[in-house]
Amino acid sequence: MAEHNDTIYALASGSVPAGVAVVRVSGPTVRELTIGLVGVLPTPRRAMLRTIRTRNDLAIDSGLVVFFPGPASFTGEDVVEFQLHGGRAVVDALCRELNTFPHTRQALAGEFSRRAFDNGRMDLVEVEGLADLISAETEMQRRLAVEHSNGGLSALYSAWASRLTRGRALIEAELDFADEDDVPGSVSDQVWDDMELLSTELDQHLRDADAGEIIRDGFKVVIAGEPNAGKSSLMNALVRRDVAIVTDIAGTTRDVLSTDLNIDGYLVRLSDTAGLRHTEEVVEREGIRRARQEIARADLVLYLEDRSVVAQAHDVPAGALRVGTKGDLQPGSQGTYDVIISVETGEGLPELRQLITTALLSKVHVQSLAIPNRRRHKDSLTQCVRAIRTALLDSEKPLDLRAEDLRVASDALGRVTGHVDVENLLDVIFGEFCIGK
Numbered sequence: 001m002a003e004h005n006d007t008i009y010a011l012a013s014g015s016v017p018a019g020v021a022v023v024r025v026s027g028p029t030v031r032e033l034t035i036g037l038v039g040v041l042p043t044p045r046r047a048m049l050r051t052i053r054t055r056n057d058l059a060i061d062s063g064l065v066v067f068f069p070g071p072a073s074f075t076g077e078d079v080v081e082f083q084l085h086g087g088r089a090v091v092d093a094l095c096r097e098l099n100t101f102p103h104t105r106q107a108l109a110g111e112f113s114r115r116a117f118d119n120g121r122m123d124l125v126e127v128e129g130l131a132d133l134i135s136a137e138t139e140m141q142r143r144l145a146v147e148h149s150n151g152g153l154s155a156l157y158s159a160w161a162s163r164l165t166r167g168r169a170l171i172e173a174e175l176d177f178a179d180e181d182d183v184p185g186s187v188s189d190q191v192w193d194d195m196e197l198l199s200t201e202l203d204q205h206l207r208d209a210d211a212g213e214i215i216r217d218g219f220k221v222v223i224a225g226e227p228n229a230g231k232s233s234l235m236n237a238l239v240r241r242d243v244a245i246v247t248d249i250a251g252t253t254r255d256v257l258s259t260d261l262n263i264d265g266y267l268v269r270l271s272d273t274a275g276l277r278h279t280e281e282v283v284e285r286e287g288i289r290r291a292r293q294e295i296a297r298a299d300l301v302l303y304l305e306d307r308s309v310v311a312q313a314h315d316v317p318a319g320a321l322r323v324g325t326k327g328d329l330q331p332g333s334q335g336t337y338d339v340i341i342s343v344e345t346g347e348g349l350p351e352l353r354q355l356i357t358t359a360l361l362s363k364v365h366v367q368s369l370a371i372p373n374r375r376r377h378k379d380s381l382t383q384c385v386r387a388i389r390t391a392l393l394d395s396e397k398p399l400d401l402r403a404e405d406l407r408v409a410s411d412a413l414g415r416v417t418g419h420v421d422v423e424n425l426l427d428v429i430f431g432e433f434c435i436g437k
């Protein structure tokens with residue numbers, strides 16, 4: 001049903017009603033369809049004000065029409081955009097009319113980008129960057145997504161892919177034509193030097209993957225501690241809203257409750273959890289299980305302890321910030337705590353915020369935003385660097401097997417961008433050596 005060569009259309013702008021709505025159309029019948037609706041094919045890439053009419057010559061709306069001839073368009077196909085008045089019925093009327101054209105249907109989710117990818121307009125990293133750009137809510141998410149969607153990361157990967165391809169080509173050449181004069185001896189030595197360098201660069205790059213994931217998915221801060229420590233009260237104070245239930249009954253919170261914060265342009269995902277204690281109560285036990293799971297996944301744990309209760313803190317997770325609570329009830333020295341707070345007086349809250357910010361900044365500190373930001377990237381790049389390392393490890397191994405390791409590395413890198421890398425291997429062989437003569 002969903003034919004690949006259909007012409008597809010969709011509302012590309014946000015929900016109606018709105019000031020202006022953009023309906024985007026892409027596919028092989030865009031030219032006829034545009035002439036049918038507005039009478040002419042507008043000058044490419046110039047906004048033109050036209051009345052858009054049905055077959056029966058009824059005006060749908062008058063709006064701006066922009067025609068992008070393929071392949072120099074977003075999808076690589078002919079594209080036309082109608083910029084209409086953003087009313088529900090206006091958009092519906094145009095979509096209804098578009099549907100009456102042959103082989104023309106509503107686009108599936110992501111189908112414009114899918115076509116852009118299939119037509120080589122974007123690679124996978126750029127497609128992912130575009131998706132991230134659309135869902136970005138904080139400034140740093142936006143900067144990371146722009147870097148990726150504009151090809152900043154892809155440029156790095158294609159440079160690395162070329163080095164791998166060149167290395168393989170030189171080794172293949174040495175294997176195939178070792179007895180001929182044209183191939184300089186020990187070229188493979190240079191290759192291995194460069195592969196050594198490449199593996200170092202990949203290692204360095206992979207070290208930034210955690211920062212990339214934190215910028216994209218948020219810095220996960222988990223509030224943990226014994227029941228009644230004041231966890232939910234702190235959650236409410238930090239987000240300045242009454243999101244979590246607070247009572248003096250120990251064991252109030254059971255579910256994990258998460259709220260997003262924006263700190264210095266970074267997304268911070270704050271979670272309130274059930275108080276940790278031994279209990280036979282089924283619901284609370286499940287809450288505590290979830291709390292522990294959340295703690296295990298945290299980038300930062302705030303471990304809260306009620307200073308007015310004499311208790312020995314156990315269960316403090318490694319690396320947690322120790323927060324003494326209810327500072328108003330019992331003034332005293334800071335002791336083993338990183339900070340003492342009171343949600344009643346506000347004491348210590350600015351200091352705690354600063355501690356969170358410092359922990360966050362230490363984890364997202366990077367030189368460039370051309371960094372991996374998905375598990376998928378990290379996994380494939382890890383496979384890539386492992387394969388290079390395998391090739392380097394045993395210099396006594398036959399050259400063809402070492403070349404095979406490099407092929408595995410190329411494929412792993414190619415999976416990140418969605419490129420497959422075989423055809424240009426030949427190009428490089430024939431390009432660098434006058435083998436054919």
Ligand SMILES: Nc1nc2c(c(=O)[nH]1)N(C=O)[C@@H](CNc1ccc(C(=O)N[C@@H](CCC(=O)O)C(=O)O)cc1)CN2
Binds near residue numbers: 068071072073074081
């Ligand atoms: N109206 C409108 N605004 C939009 C988009 C769109 O599709 N329509 N975009 C959609 O996401 C983004 C811009 N992305 C685009 C990417 C490439 C081309 C394009 O036509 N590229 C050609 C020509 C480039 C040029 O003239 O320099 C090319 O790359 O060959 C258009 C939009 C954001 N703003």
Ligand SMILES: Nc1nc2c(ncn2[C@@H]2O[C@H](COP(=O)(O)OP(=O)(O)OP(=O)(O)O)[C@@H](O)[C@H]2O)c(=O)[nH]1
Binds near residue numbers: 234
């Ligand atoms: N005086 C004082 N009371 C506080 C402070 N913070 C919390 N409380 C009180 O301590 C009690 C428990 O607070 P919660 O925030 O519900 O504690 P919790 O850690 O979320 O508790 P559970 O969800 O049961 O694990 C409530 O009665 C709060 O009003 C504080 O800074 N000063």
Ligand SMILES: [Mg+2]
Binds near residue numbers: 231245246253272273
């Ligand atoms: Mg609570």
